[in-house]
Amino acid sequence: MVLLPTLQPANNPVQIRYRENFKVGSRTMKLSVSFSGGSTSGYMAYLLKRDWEAGELTEYDSIEFVFANTGAEHPKTYEFVERCNQEWGLDLVYLEAVIDPRPRKGTTYKVVTHDTLCRDGRLFYEMAAKYGVPNNTFGPCTRELKTVPMDKYRGKDAMTAIGIRCDELDRISSRYRENNWTYPLIFKYGVRKVDVYAWWDKQPFNLGINQLLGNCTFCFHKSFHKLGDVYKENPANFDIALNLDKHYSLAGARKLGQENTPRQMYRGYRTTQDVIDMVTGDSELSKRDGNCSGSCEPHGEQMELSYD
Numbered sequence: 001m002v003l004l005p006t007l008q009p010a011n012n013p014v015q016i017r018y019r020e021n022f023k024v025g026s027r028t029m030k031l032s033v034s035f036s037g038g039s040t041s042g043y044m045a046y047l048l049k050r051d052w053e054a055g056e057l058t059e060y061d062s063i064e065f066v067f068a069n070t071g072a073e074h075p076k077t078y079e080f081v082e083r084c085n086q087e088w089g090l091d092l093v094y095l096e097a098v099i100d101p102r103p104r105k106g107t108t109y110k111v112v113t114h115d116t117l118c119r120d121g122r123l124f125y126e127m128a129a130k131y132g133v134p135n136n137t138f139g140p141c142t143r144e145l146k147t148v149p150m151d152k153y154r155g156k157d158a159m160t161a162i163g164i165r166c167d168e169l170d171r172i173s174s175r176y177r178e179n180n181w182t183y184p185l186i187f188k189y190g191v192r193k194v195d196v197y198a199w200w201d202k203q204p205f206n207l208g209i210n211q212l213l214g215n216c217t218f219c220f221h222k223s224f225h226k227l228g229d230v231y232k233e234n235p236a237n238f239d240i241a242l243n244l245d246k247h248y249s250l251a252g253a254r255k256l257g258q259e260n261t262p263r264q265m266y267r268g269y270r271t272t273q274d275v276i277d278m279v280t281g282d283s284e285l286s287k288r289d290g291n292c293s294g295s296c297e298p299h300g301e302q303m304e305l306s307y308d
């Protein structure tokens with residue numbers, strides 16, 4: 001692999017175009033760093049912690065590092081997040097959504113610890129029971145399990161740092177200014193995927209799992225080909241998805257006349273069992289259907305991920 005040099009602010013048109021976003025004027029603001037548990041946001045957390053300690057983030061009066069748990073991550077992701085926390089002294093805040101089943105009552109959050117993190121899908125079930133099973137055109141999981149808890153924990157006078165790279169510009173939210181979201185890997189550091197790989201190659205530890213196992217293991221944004229590999233790694237990676245189909249496919253608000261039509265999580269109106277059957281068989285589709293390389297970032301444009 002050819003390692004390209006990191007883009008510098010002076011010659012990176014993307015950084016020049018968006019640079020004003022990183023200036024927050026005379027307001028004193030907290031920087032709330034969203035660590036999603038992947039290699040990219042881990043690198044961002046490292047860079048921001050390093051620069052904060054060096055006194056270089058003078059735009060902000062304080063900094064915090066936050067991980068919002070979905071309860072459906074690979075066990076090694078949880079190990080990795082805690083290792084980063086310990087190695088770099090992030091004082092990481094572990095957040096979990098508190099879903100209120102009552103109508104018109106929004107999601108709140110609670111602070112938990114690494115030892116008490118939900119890992120059995122309960123958070124996902126509570127979300128699906130109220131809002132329905134998510135899919136490529138309906139994404140309450142990211143919103144209710146990550147974005148809302150993080151935004152509420154962060155408060156108003158704060159900026160959220162999101163780990164989206166220079167090679168993922170199409171994932172920048174069109175609402176990032178009004179929502180006080182910033183993308184330091186793009187605006188400040190000029191980091192691309194190759195830079196992330198190169199940096200982690202030199203570290204004494206890393207995520208330790210194939211990237212296809214990142215985010216919620218069964219995530220519907222992954223290609224069928226990747227989902228097949230996820231299944232092969234451990235069929236239990238789909239247990240939560242199977243339970244979602246079994247218990248919550250009719251949950252959530254429905255259009256008139258569709259109250260009894262189950263919502264399917266996977267593309268092509270496929271159930272989890274359909275996908276398992278397909279990826280464990282010799283389906284041509286599972287070999288051809290693309291290759292999602294994105295991560296599930298709160299405040300990212302998940303629905304616009306490309307499957308190149």
Ligand code: SF4
Nearest residue numbers: 141142215216219296
């Ligand atoms: S990783 Fe996928 S399933 Fe999990 S919260 Fe994000 S979009 Fe939803």
